[in-house]
């Protein structure tokens with residue numbers, strides 16, 4: 284019988300999907316690494332959120348594992364090269380909690396603009412500090428996005444409804460998609476120097492780890508805010524703290540830290556211009572259930588095809604188009620999973636169609652006309668820049 288280990292919190296309702304189809308499921312949340320290593324060999328499938336780390340030791344010990352399902356978007360807690368070298372399919376739910384995360388970013392945007400957290404603490408302490416908490420109006424201010432994929436675009440759409448201007452740094456987003464959203468693509472340096480609020484939405488990849496450095500935070504406008512609902516280690520945290528300590532006019536509103544959970548003596552705590560939430564942007568009761576169900580349905584479909592093989596002997600794995608495009612590991616993954624596996628032929632399955640539909644749904648008439656030549660020129664510039672090994676920041 285096929286056995287699946289659920290190692291992080293998922294909706295109990297989602298388990299019915301497995302059980303109703305005769306798959307044996309064990310739920311063991313909060314396992315220590317040695318315990319996970321000692322039992323993982325007995326499972327065909329592993330379902331995780333972000334807490335469990337499917338690192339190379341876990342994958343080496345997982346002698347029977349065929350699939351790892353991540354309920355959520357980021358797959359940085361899974362060693363994808365090790366998994367793919369072993370023919371283990373890794374899949375996520377790219378659209379499951381995008382809206383929830385975008386809404387949390389907007390909540391943090393308002394928290395920063397109106398000092399909600401500090402004003403609450405002060406008022407509950409019996410003070411009445413009306414002049415200390417002078418906020419800023421978001422109307423006509425500039426939001427700068429780092430990463431304009433699913434979540435970035437949803438945040439842009441909401442900020443535009445607040446009558447903000449939106450600019451973005453994203454070397455991979457097609458310029459036509461950005462213009463259709465009314466977002467102007469620019470360099471990373473300009474996102475920091477022109478924005479009143481900067482919001483980070485890239486995946487954590489080798490190329491985005493510590494992407495945001497001291498020199499970026501130093502460029503921020505007086506009174507500007509930085510919001511991070513993506514991953515803590517995209518930011519070089521020590522360098523950001525260094526700038527925040529010297530510039531009390533800046534604010535950082537963070538849902539993610541490096542490491543997680545943040546140490547109780549983290550230098551982030553105690554800074555008057557920092558607000559932190561405990562990686563909750565993507566978690567909401569109903570959404571968690573939807574996510575768990577989506578993931579388990581996918582996981583089951585995958586598990587079924589591992590047993591039976593797809594027509595034509597193809598195996599499918601879900602991978603978000605944009606992350607895949609920008610992720611060298613994902614390219615390698617794509618290649619590796621094309622190997623024959625367990626009588627089937629594995630092929631990474633990306634979702635350009637679903638992605639385009641999502642863009643079309645939120646598209647409103649573009650203010651600027653976009654020509655195919657624009658896109659072609661941008662592609663050429665990008666290829667040329669990559670050839671020269673130049674800094675991505677030079678791309679416009």
Ligand SMILES: NC(=O)c1ccc[n+]([C@@H]2O[C@H](COP(=O)([O-])OP(=O)(O)OC[C@H]3O[C@@H](n4cnc5c(N)ncnc54)[C@H](O)[C@@H]3O)[C@@H](O)[C@H]2O)c1
Nearest residue numbers: 357430431432433434455485486512513564565605606609
């Ligand atoms: N805090 C939470 O609870 C939570 C919840 C969901 C997602 N997330 C994080 O948000 C991230 C983004 O999710 P998404 O669904 O929007 O992903 P996505 O793949 O749709 O979008 C990511 C965007 O980043 C861009 N990008 C890639 N490399 C880049 C680089 N070097 N510089 C600038 N841009 C780059 C891509 O082109 C893409 O447009 C996830 O990877 C995940 O880590 C966090």
